[in-house]
Amino acid sequence: MLAALTIEALGARFRDGSATPSAAAEAYLDRIAALDPKVRAFMTVTRDTALAQAAEADARFRAGAPRGPLDGIPIALKDVLCTRGITTACGSRILERFVPPYDATVYERLRAAGAVLLGKLNMDEFAMGSSTENSAFFTTRNPWDLGRVPGGSSGGSAAAVSADMAAATLGTDTGGSIRQPAAFCGNVGLKPTYGRVSRYGLVAFASSLDQVGPFTKTVADAAHVLRVIAGHDPQDSTSAEVPVSDYRGGLKGGVQGLRLGIPREYFIDGMDPEVERAVRAAVDVLRGLGAKTEEVSLPHTEYGLAAYYLIGPAEASSNLARYDGVRYGLRVPGARDIVEMESRTRAAGFGREVKRRIMLGTYALSAGYYDAYYGQALRVRTLVARDFRQAFERVDAIVAPTTPSVAFKVGEKEDPLQMYLNDVFTIPASLAGVPGVSLPGGFTLAGLPIGLQVIGKAYDEATVLRVAHAYEQATDWYTRKPVLP
Amino acid sequence: MATPKISREDVQHVARLARLELSEAELERMRVEMDAILTYMDKLRSLDTAGVEPTSHAVPLHNVLRDDEPRPSASRDDMLANAPDRAGDFFRVPRIIEE
Numbered sequence: 006m007l008a009a010l011t012i013e014a015l016g017a018r019f020r021d022g023s024a025t026p027s028a029a030a031e032a033y034l035d036r037i038a039a040l041d042p043k044v045r046a047f048m049t050v051t052r053d054t055a056l057a058q059a060a061e062a063d064a065r066f067r068a069g070a071p072r073g074p075l076d077g078i079p080i081a082l083k084d085v086l087c088t089r090g091i092t093t094a095c096g097s098r099i100l101e102r103f104v105p106p107y108d109a110t111v112y113e114r115l116r117a118a119g120a121v122l123l124g125k126l127n128m129d130e131f132a133m134g135s136s137t138e139n140s141a142f143f144t145t146r147n148p149w150d151l152g153r154v155p156g157g158s159s160g161g162s163a164a165a166v167s168a169d170m171a172a173a174t175l176g177t178d179t180g181g182s183i184r185q186p187a188a189f190c191g192n193v194g195l196k197p198t199y200g201r202v203s204r205y206g207l208v209a210f211a212s213s214l215d216q217v218g219p220f221t222k223t224v225a226d227a228a229h230v231l232r233v234i235a236g237h238d239p240q241d242s243t244s245a246e247v248p249v250s251d252y253r254g255g256l257k258g259g260v261q262g263l264r265l266g267i268p269r270e271y272f273i274d275g276m277d278p279e280v281e282r283a284v285r286a287a288v289d290v291l292r293g294l295g296a297k298t299e300e301v302s303l304p305h306t307e308y309g310l311a312a313y314y315l316i317g318p319a320e321a322s323s324n325l326a327r328y329d330g331v332r333y334g335l336r337v338p339g340a341r342d343i344v345e346m347e348s349r350t351r352a353a354g355f356g357r358e359v360k361r362r363i364m365l366g367t368y369a370l371s372a373g374y375y376d377a378y379y380g381q382a383l384r385v386r387t388l389v390a391r392d393f394r395q396a397f398e399r400v401d402a403i404v405a406p407t408t409p410s411v412a413f414k415v416g417e418k419e420d421p422l423q424m425y426l427n428d429v430f431t432i433p434a435s436l437a438g439v440p441g442v443s444l445p446g447g448f449t450l451a452g453l454p455i456g457l458q459v460i461g462k463a464y465d466e467a468t469v470l471r472v473a474h475a476y477e478q479a480t481d482w483y484t485r486k487p488v489l490p
Numbered sequence: 491m492a493t494p495k496i497s498r499e500d501v502q503h504v505a506r507l508a509r510l511e512l513s514e515a516e517l518e519r520m521r522v523e524m525d526a527i528l529t530y531m532d533k534l535r536s537l538d539t540a541g542v543e544p545t546s547h548a549v550p551l552h553n554v555l556r557d558d559e560p561r562p563s564a565s566r567d568d569m570l571a572n573a574p575d576r577a578g579d580f581f582r583v584p585r586i587i588e589e
Contacts, residue, residue: 106568199548213547242554243547311533322508329509331581333572343586344509352511360510364520365527367508368496381534383544388537390545421523422530438548463549 007032008169009486012078012226015172019066019077026062026077029172030055030121033079037123037170040489045145046155046165048084049092050124055079058121065119074229074253076119081171083162084125085132086217087206088112095208096130096140096158099328099335099354109206110241111175111217111234118233123171126161130356131325132182132210134158135427136418139358144415147189148487149453153412156186156427159220163190166220167487173221173230177207179214180313181407181431184443187220188407188456191445191485193473194220195227196431198464199438200245202231203238211320212243214313214435223483224444224474228252231466247464255467256474260294263472266301266400271430276409283447283455284406290479291404291472301400303392308385309433314425315369315382316436321359322366328354361421390437397462402472406430407443407456434460444473445482454482495528496521 007015007029018024034052041047062077071077082088085095087105094100108116116122129139137145137160145160147153148168155164159176163186166174176183178196187194195218202217209215219230235249267288272281292298330336330350337353340346355363369378396403408427418424434441439460446457457476461469477483501521505512512520566579575582 103572106564106571200551239556243549243551245549305537308534308537311531314527315531315534326509330574331583332569334574336574340584343584345511346584347509348506348511351509355510360512360516361520361523361527363508363510364501364504365524368500368504368524368528371504371507377535378528378531380544381537381539383546384539384542385534385537387542387545388539390548420526422526436545436548 008036010172011222012074012172012229015078016074016076019071025066026059026121027056029077030059030079030123033123033170040168040170043146043151043490044148044164044168044170045143046126046161046168046170047081048094048125048127048142048161051091051122054091055121055123058116062119062121072119075115075233078120078172079123080115080120081123081126081162081165081174082112083128083159083174083176085128085177085208086112086175087208088122088125091125093125093208096128096142097354097356097359098141099351101335103333105206107206110203110238112206114234126165126174128161129158130359131208131321132158132177132179133321133358133362135181135185135424137161138415139356141356146415147412148489149191150412153414153453154189156189156412158182160186162220163187163192163194166190166192166222168489169486173219173226175217175234176220177215177217178435179211180317180435181428183218183220184407184431184441184456184458185427187443189412189454191454191482192220192222193224193227193442193444194218195231195442195466196434196440197231197235197466198440200243201247201440201464201466202234203241203244205238205240209324211317212324213320214317224442224470224477225253225256227442228256228470245464250467252467252470256471258471260291260296260472260475263296263402263468264400265291265296265298265472266396266403267298268301268303268306268396268403268405270303270306271405273409276406277411279449280406280408280410280455284457287446287457287476288404291476294475294479299400301396301403303396303433305385305388305392306433309389309436310425310429312382312385312389313428313432313436314365315378316386318362318366319369319379320366322363322370325359325363358421386436389433393433393437393439402468403460404472405458405460407458411449411453411455430458439463440466440469442469442473444477447482448485495525
């Protein structure tokens with residue numbers, strides 16, 4: 006079955022002529038038609054675009070001139086990334102009919118590499134959430150158990166890859182929105198270093214944290230996608246002018262002699278014992294492969310969550326001020342003046358979680374509270390970043406759980422604080438701006454995926470991926486597939 | 491019971507600043523939720539941060555400049571295509587200035 010293949014295996018089939026990009030696109034579109042009514046990962050399926058792009062890729066392979074490892078590969082994008090002429094709703098009523106006039110740089114780069122767009126993927130509204138339950142449209146289901154959430158905010162991106170409804174997808178990660186759903190859905194989700202990937206055309210949530218990254222079936226596939234999307238973009242002044250390396254080639258090194266840190270603070274009371282057991286077993290596997298492991302301390306870990314839920318909302322309250330019903334998006338008619346128009350439009354257009362964060366952020370930035378909340382959060386962020394810098398003086402990478410527990414049931418977490426606690430192990434790397442990947446690290450007895458997280462130094466995705474690849478290839482977790490009805 | 495971190499009036503004031511019309515029920519619910527979240531945030535105050543510089547950005551960047559060369563910008567029609575209320579080449583809004 007073509008849809009089950011990795012990017013590398015599918016590319017090999019295109020090159021040896023035993024399959025064509027059009028056949029692969031058709032296989033994926035058929036699978037989406039059959040399964041997505043249950044999984045509900047897609048907001049929009051771009052059938053015509055996919056078939057047209059696939060036909061062009063067919064021609065390149067026929068002519069013996071494919072563009073590279075992503076040529077003809079069917080992909081899909083989180084609905085927060087702008088696509089010219091294709092609705093980009095960000096999971097929000099306020100952008101329900103928004104059709105971007107330009108493409109995000111990441112989509113432009115994927116298209117230039119020959120990738121085929123299958124569609125746009127569901128998400129928590131404006132990427133605020135950990136389950137897709139905050140999507141204004143519908144909740145995506147976890148392919149491993151349709152009664153459970155896929156994680157979030159990039160839940161559609163994660164579920165689509167696990168259900169073989171795309172060979173790879175892009176998501177975004179602000180406090181864990183790539184790594185947490187990858188853990189819940191049992192695939193590979195990479196948050197690159199802050200600044201590694203252009204954010205031009207990414208609808209902003211928290212600008213000092215947002216980063217774009219891939220979901221894939223293997224670490225090698227993530228290396229291929231990162232190679233294409235990474236690198237400086239003149240359209241994004243925060244994108245770094247740091248050279249991009251051959252991440253796929255760099256995977257071969259193995260972990261012999263690498264120093265890996267196991268952070269004491271990532272094994273806490275109340276975490277799922279099955280998750281802890283799996284992560285400790287993974288550390289043994291890496292040690293067996295020749296890595297040197299040692300305990301490290303990231304002492305400010307427990308403060309990360311509180312700092313993040315002030316910094317993120319503060320930046321969001323400012324970024325989301327643009328939704329005023331004037332230039333694009335929803336407008337509620339009948340207002341007498343502009344303040345009433347804005348206030349009613351925003352009341353009707355934003356969901357509960359988005360309103361809560363706008364309120365929290367506005368409060369944290371308001372006169373009298375600025376220093377006590379926002380200022381203090383920024384100072385704590387310094388301490389969290391310093392923790393990582395100090396740990397990386399001793400070790401090459403950090404190995405930890407991605408989340409304290411596995412995928413929870415739809416509707417299980419009603420309280421916002423309980424929901425936020427999901428991000429406790431992913432937020433610190435976000436605050437520090439360093440790269441992290443989640444990959445399959447085992448399964449619970451009930452058959453739910455467990456995520457293993459590898460965190461690295463700034464711009465050192467190469468080592469992060471190398472460690473992840475060595476572990477992945479020494480286990481067979483990544484070969485397991487959910488059984489879908 | 492501890493003193494509330496945030497009053498109903500505070501919530502009303504912040505909602506006005508944020509341009510969010512909240513119903514009476516929403517206002518009360520928001521107050522309760524914000525109160526719980528802000529109580530959790532008190533955790534931060536227990537940390538001594540004297541002498542610690544704030545980090546507003548993970549990667550220090552200063553004055554990213556490029557050559558000042560004219561380039562084509564997006565077309566007017568493209569930019570107006572999503573307007574909820576367009577009047578010719580303008581975005582129409584309710585009256586802002588009193589007569």
